[in-house]
Amino acid sequence: MEFPKDVRYTKEHEWVRVEGNVATVGVTDYAQDSLGDVVYLELPGDGAAVTKDETFGVVESVKAVSDLYSPISGAVIEINDALVDSPEVINDDPYGDAWMLKVEMSAPAELKELLTADEYKKYVEEEK
Amino acid sequence: MTLKNKNLKITPLHQIHKGLNSRMVPFAGWEMPVQYTGVIDEHLAVRKSCGLFDVSHMGEIEISGPKAIEAVQSVTTNDASELKDGQVQYTLICYPNGGVVDDVTLYKFSDTRYMFCVNASNTEKDFNWIKENAGNIAEVKNVSNDFGQIAVQGPLSQEILQNTCNLDLSLIRYYRFQQGNIAGVDAIISRTGYTGEDGFEIYMPWDKTIDIWHGLMEAGGKFGIKPVGLGARDTLRLEMGFPLYGNELNENTTPLEAGLHRFVKLDKQYFIGKGALEKQAKQGIDKKLVGLEMSESGIPRSHYKILAKGAAAGEITSGTMSPFLGKAIGMGYVAPEFSSIGTELKVEIRNKMVSAMVVKTPFYIRNMAVKAAN
Structure with missing residues (x-):
């Protein structure tokens, strides 16, 4: 199970990578492992507003439907169309090719509320 | 996610599942493996070669x-x-x-x-x-604790099982069974299954289940046999349009509504429910089970609403992304006027109306995978 240090985490198992004022969002290795084979992904459109802790999309495995929660607030400036066409990439490369959204943050201070890799790892181990 | 599986029954293969790193889930009061390597991988193993299922909970x-x-x-x-x-x-x-x-x-x-x-x-x-x-006319015994059960399913099932079985399996026809010996254990060997592929369901003494499991895994190793969990068991039966009790069947649905007429013999002298089913056969049904294929992006799931011409028409009972066909498929009950093949319907998915069409079941035809590979 991977917990890269260059991203921040939510307790809902999303990650955020920040460059300047843009946050890239995806789901964690633990999330993809728990989901199993991912077969469907629904994301908001370009320009949509996302709000911290509110749903921004849905990911479905063969068996189950799970909501995706935004780690930060802002406006969507890019979505990963290729991932919508090939959602199985979420299982293969959750922190890389399986990024979902790029968000122009409206409240970067929210980042402070997210978990570090060590904190998230500990959280996941307790949840097991 | 609740992973504290207290008070759940376990099968004789429980330790084996754990050793295989399966994901265990509560199912019908049992702790059962839902997947080992992954639902799609296991599903395709059954379609193309062979899968081994622990169904000792039955x-x-x-x-x-x-x-x-x-x-x-x-x-x-x-x-x-x-x-x-x-x-x-x-x-x-x-x-x-x-x-x-x-x-x-x-x-x-x-x-x-x-x-x-x-x-x-x-x-x-x-x-x-x-x-x-019926207890007053015959002895009725719950022998569930006496039997373990393993299903071997897939086009290579016979070849694999034959390697470790004393019977000539080519002589056991579909829906027939014989008593024989597998891996040194006396067992009931039945040519039946819940996947749509050729295969066998094997009943053996509870504490010998493990011997047959090992025997089959060994015999099937070079054929790519894989353990298969409940996740793929569900997608396999769904591709066949087989009903699952609790989804397509329950106390509020009749076999006629589920399209199971072939298995209801109204000319029999008597059986419990005959009067009601006779009446329904005469008067007609209010809902009918159909197969659906999504025409737009989206996966139908149990309890999603089905609409026709903007009005409620029924409800989905099972749905998934078909691992073999790569299409979103489902089953559900609709009013009979919307049940003909080709009828265009909508499925309500997260407040959106997504187009679907009534299609023939089974969605998958036996050996489609083998033929596709040749």
Whole structure:
């Protein structure tokens, strides 16, 4: 199970990578492992507003439907169309090719509320 | 996610599943493997080569005595009177109102001994029901704890099983069974299954289940045999349009609504539910089970609403992304006027109306995978 240090985490198992004022969002290795084979992904459109802790999309495995929660607030400036066409990439490369959204943050201070890799790892181990 | 599986029953293969790093989930009071390597991988193994399923959670109920056939006939919709020894029959147990107690397979050992294989979730209910309604004419025994059960399913099943079995398996036809020996263990070997592929369901003494599992894994190693969990068991049966009790069947649906007419013999002298089903056959049904394929992006799931011409038309009972076909498929009940093949419907998915079409089932035809590979 991977917990890269260059991203921040939510307790809902999303990650955020920040460059300047843009946050890239995806789901964690633990999330993809728990989901199993991912077969469907629904994301908001370009320009949509996302709000911290509110749903921004849905990911479905063969068996189950799970909501995706935004780690930060802002406006969507890019979505990963290729991932919508090939959602199985979420299982293969959750922190890389399986990024979902790029968000122009409206409240970067929210980042402070997210978990570090060590904190998230500990959280996941307790949840097991 | 709740992973504290207290008070769950375990099968004789529980340690094996854990050793294989399976994901265990509670199912019908049992802790069962839902997947090992992944649902799609396991699903395709069954379609293309062979999969091994621990189905020891399923229940077995034995009916015996000189009047065993009368007992069986009175609680089932199909006609067991023509069965030969060594024959299996799919049949239903109904309530007087025609609702389904369970869908089961019936094994005939002799005129005086029959066995039902029943859904794990219904074992107690079925046993009590049969005992209550037929216990005065035959002996009814819940023998679920005596038997483990393993299903070997897929186009290579016969070849693999033959390597470790003393019977000539080519002589066991579909829906027939024989008593034989596998990996040194006496077992009931039945050419039946819940996947749409060729295969066998094997019943063995509870504490010998592990020997047969090992024997089959060893015999199947070079053929790519894989353990398969409940996740793929569900997607495999769904591609076949097979009903699952609790989804397509329950006490509020009748076999006629589920399209199971072939297994309801209204010309039988008597069975529980006959009056209600006769009436329904005459007057017509209010809902009908159909297969659906999504025409737009989205996956139908149990309890999603089905709409036709902007108005409520029914409800999805099962749905998934078909691992073999790569299409979103489902089953559901709709008003009969919307049940013809080709009817365009909408499925409400997260407040959106997504287009779907009524299609023929099964979605998958046996050997499609083998043919596609050739």
